[in-house]
Structures are given as structure tokens and as C-alpha cells.
Amino acid sequence: MDKKPLIGISTCLLGECVRYDGQHKLDRYLRDTLGQFVDFVPICPEVDCGMSIPREAMRLVDIDGDVRLMTQKSNIDMTPQMNSWMSKKLIELDELPLCGFIFKSKSPSSGLFRVKVYKDSNPTNIGRGIFAQGFTQRYPLLPVEENGRLNDSKLRENFIERIFAVQRWRDLNQKPKTIANLTNFHTRHKYTMMAHCPASLKILGNLVANHNKEDINSLYENYFSEFITAMKNIATVQKNTNVLDHIMGYFKKGLSSDEKQELKEIIENYHNELVPLIVPITLINHFIRKYQPEYLEQQYYLSPHPKELMLRNHT
Numbered sequence: 001m002d003k004k005p006l007i008g009i010s011t012c013l014l015g016e017c018v019r020y021d022g023q024h025k026l027d028r029y030l031r032d033t034l035g036q037f038v039d040f041v042p043i044c045p046e047v048d049c050g051m052s053i054p055r056e057a058m059r060l061v062d063i064d065g066d067v068r069l070m071t072q073k074s075n076i077d078m079t080p081q082m083n084s085w086m087s088k089k090l091i092e093l094d095e096l097p098l099c100g101f102i103f104k105s106k107s108p109s110s111g112l113f114r115v116k117v118y119k120d121s122n123p124t125n126i127g128r129g130i131f132a133q134g135f136t137q138r139y140p141l142l143p144v145e146e147n148g149r150l151n152d153s154k155l156r157e158n159f160i161e162r163i164f165a166v167q168r169w170r171d172l173n174q175k176p177k178t179i180a181n182l183t184n185f186h187t188r189h190k191y192t193m194m195a196h197c198p199a200s201l202k203i204l205g206n207l208v209a210n211h212n213k214e215d216i217n218s219l220y221e222n223y224f225s226e227f228i229t230a231m232k233n234i235a236t237v238q239k240n241t242n243v244l245d246h247i248m249g250y251f252k253k254g255l256s257s258d259e260k261q262e263l264k265e266i267i268e269n270y271h272n273e274l275v276p277l278i279v280p281i282t283l284i285n286h287f288i289r290k291y292q293p294e295y296l297e298q299q300y301y302l303s304p305h306p307k308e309l310m311l312r313n314h315t
Contacts (some may be wrong), residue, residue: 004039005167006097008135010104011044013147018044021056026102027147037306038163045109046132049085051078052148062119065090069108069130079130082109086134094141099166100143100159102150103132112146115283129279141228142166154234157311162231164305169274177216182223183192183208191301193230195243200230241271243301244280254291263287278312 009267011018013025014035047053054073058078104113117127127134143162150156158225172185186208193271194202207223215221242265248260255263266280281302288296296302305311 003062003171004037005163006041007038007163008041008043008093008098008101010102010110010147011042012104013049013102013232014042016042016044018047018053019052020046020057021057023244025147027150029130030102030147030150032096033309034160037309038099040091043089043131045082045086045129048089049082051081058108060115060117060130062117065128067117067127067130069079070177082130083134086131090134090138091133097170098139098142100145100163101139103129103144103146104223105146107132107147110146112144143224143228143231145234153311153314156234157314158234160311161235161304162228163190165231165300166228169227170301173220175196177218177220179208179211179219182220186239187221187225188298188300191243191299192304193227195235195239195301196245197230197233198239198242200226204230237271237273240277241267244270244284247284247296250293250296251291255287255295259287273315276313276315279311281312 009030010025011023012023013027014031015024016110017024018310019025019257041313046055046058050063056073056076058069059072061068061070065138066075069082070077086176104110105112106115107129108115108127109131112132114125115127115129132144143159143166145155145159168185175181186204190201193204203226204223207219211219248263248267251263252260263280263283266283268276269275270277270280284296288302
């Protein structure tokens with residue numbers, strides 16, 4: 001990979017004291033662990049749009065079907081100020097090669113899911129922060145998550161795998177747009193797609209194979225849309241086992257009988273959730289170093305993100 005993924009993030013998650021009460025919400029995993037392998041673009045919509053620290057707490061209020069950003073006690077509508085800043089900020093972000101965004105959960109400006117919306121003093125958890133809503137509308141394909149959900153190991157792995165996939169796509173787009181380059185990208189992500197969405201693997205294969213009548217720019221756009229949407233699907237134990245079986249089949253003429261049996265048993269143990277995915281992957285990578293099959297050496301599935309993040313170490 002040519003460079004680190006560039007990730008937007010709510011400023012308070014990096015330990016900056018920008019919240020309404022003058023505090024922060026430092027997430028040490030994001031700042032100290034993930035932060036070693038990505039570059040962050042910190043954004044606090046409330047402070048960046050001109051609000052003070054500290055400031056009156058805010059909430060989302062449904063007024064005749066229109067969700068507004070209101071101060072909690074003085075009931076001042078801050079929506080115009082937020083929207084004025086946001087319209088300019090989103091244009092600025094167009095110039096950055098963002099690969100995703102991590103939002104602060106429950107925030108009326110940055111919460112991504114289940115933010116409280118008040119109507120007649122009765123809150124419902126159906127809202128999305130004003131800035132999070134604007135960002136996702138403008139960049140519907142970019143991976144987004146919020147800090148609370150990233151405590152779930154499967155969601156964390158899925159999100160981080162997607163941001164590194166987007167960076168690889170951005171690296172691809174720095175090269176001439178050719179069928180050969182796109183085909184290489186597709187080939188190297190075969191097992192990745194098989195693990196996330198086998199149906200999309202077929203769709204993407206057809207896009208690459210039947211390209212004669214399509215403009216190359218449109219082809220790239222259509223490919224990426226299908227590719228990154230498919231990546232949202234969780235790579236389940238069952239789908240990963242299918243991939244591992246395919247890889248083992250690729251080795252069928254190279255491995256000794258003892259090595260085949262060892263790999264088969266390890267895959268079965270993973271399928272039965274006795275060992276994490278990193279165990280069969282480590283053994284497969286050992287055999288790849290030993291036998292050097294070029295096709296498998298190029299598969300991103302076997303190393304989709306930095307091993308130091310230990311995303312495949314859970315059962």
C-alpha cells in the first residue's frame with residue numbers, strides 16, 4: 001500500500017477537550033492502536049462551526065417533521081449555523097482522499113445511529129446527528145462507523161477491512177484507468193469478495209469480463225459501488241470456511257499428505273469455532289512461503305490489514 005488510509009474522526013475521540021462540558025471522550029484503541037496505521041482528520045462540528053467550549057448541551061428536536069439542532073435549556077435553534085458551516089466543510093472534504101469516518105455515538109451533531117430525537121418531550125432513538133447525516137448523504141459509499149459499535153469485534157474488523165480496501169482502490173486510481181489494472185485489482189480481491197458476498201463476486205466478474213460497451217470511467221464507478229457495498233457484509237465463519245476450502249484446493253498438488261491433513265484439521269477447528277481465523281491463515285501463509293504459489297501470494301484476503309491490529313484473533 002502506497003500510503004496510510006486517511007480517516008475522518010470526531011475530535012473528542014482523540015482526547016481533545018471539545019465537548020459541551022469541556023471534557024473529551026478519548027478512545028485509546030482508536031488513537032493509540034489504529035492511529036499507528038491510519039492518518040486522522042479530526043472534526044468537531046459544534047466547535048468547528050463556531051460554538052464555544054464549554055457550551056450549552058444540545059439535542060435534536062422534531063418540529064413539524066423537521067429535525068432541528070436545539071440548545072437544551074434556552075431552546076435556541078443552532079441548525080442554520082451548523083448547516084452553513086457544514087455546506088462549506090463538505091466541499092473542503094471533497095479535496096481529501098478520505099477512506100472513511102468514525103463518529104461519536106449519541107451526539108446530536110455526530111451520532112450515526114439511534115440518536116435521540118425529541119418531540120413533545122418524548123425522545124425516540126431514530127435520529128442521526130446533523131453532520132453525520134450530511135456526511136453520509138454526500139459520501140454514501142465511504143465506510144462509516146461510530147465509536148461504540150467498534151467495541152464489537154466483528155463490526156470493528158469489517159470497518160477496518162473496508163477502509164484499507166478503499167485505500168487500495170485509491171491507489172489503483174492513481175494509475176492509468178485500464179481494463180488490465182482493474183482486472184488485477186479484481187483478481188487480487190477474489191477471496192475477499194468470496195468471504196463477504198459471493199453473489200457480488202459474480203457480478204464484479206461479469207463487469208470486468210463484459211466491458212466492451214462501457215466507458216472506462218463508468219466501469220470503474222460501477223465496479224467500486226458494487227465492491228464497497230458488498231464489503232459491508234460480515235465475513236461469517238461459514239463464508240470464511242468456504243474460502244479456506246478453496247485455498248486448500250488450490251494447494252492440492254503441492255502439499256504433502258501430512259500437510260493436507262494438518263490444514264484440513266485446522267480449518268475444521270475454525271469452522272467449529274475452536275480457534276480464531278488467524279490460526280488457519282497463519283498456516284496457509286506458512287505454506288505460501290514454502291511453496292510460493294504466485295496466485296495466492298497476491299490475495300489480499302490473506303493480509304487485508306496490519307497484523308498488529310489483531311482483528312482476526314477472536315473466535
